[in-house]
Amino acid sequence: MKEMTIITEPDEVSLAHRGAAIFSRIAAERLALRGRFVVALSGGSTPRPMHRMLCEEPYFSTIPWSRTHIFWVDERCVPADDLASNYGAARADLLDRVPVLPDQVHPMPMDFSPEEAAAAYQEELVRFFQSPPSKIPVFDLIILGIGTDGHTASLFPGQSALREQKRLVVPVRGGDPLVDRLTMTLPLLNNAGEIVFLVSGKKKAPILKSIIEGASVQYPAQMIRPVHGNLTWLLDREAASQRHG
């Protein structure tokens, strides 16, 4: 890992602003360096205010929308118009409101069995990144959240997906809602250039303390350790309330 940074904002609105500012900074840096920006979004409720802010100034016009590609770290196997769909939520909050073309948006496929859909998404990643079989794609930015059980993406405690070394995307079942899901695996997530965890609210305070301060690795979120990239924990004061210092 290059660097780990912990940022604490006063509340969830300032957390969303800070997240949007980081998103727009990394997008501009990657555009200058590589001519495009490739991001993987998380589901759940925490990133939603940030997604809505990205459609507004001062962020909107700083983001190279026509050179941006959007993927998902995980998805619940439900139709896009289901309230539980991570893609559906991001479409309403963000994608329908910014100038991105359909071929820049890469939702996890829902029209196959979970096993087939995971393989199809992996193929899409390999095609998009043009990665040789031995190379793991490198996302410019991956946004993650945590659950009160210490999960991240759809990597749940005790499940075999945590041990996956070869596949980039696997099917799992778990979480709330308890449905079939697809998730990116640790080798892919940990290969990103920048990983940003967004964590908000009192409910997350105990698990956040255990994840950040715990002496041993007990939770999936602790297994996020970018191999070459940076890790940022972006918290609000309530989420950070049980931490020392």
Ligand code: 6PG
């Ligand atoms: C999902 C997620 C998941 C999420 C956390 C936090 O699809 O369920 O990607 O890992 O980030 O469960 O969710 P909240 O933001 O809703 O608390």
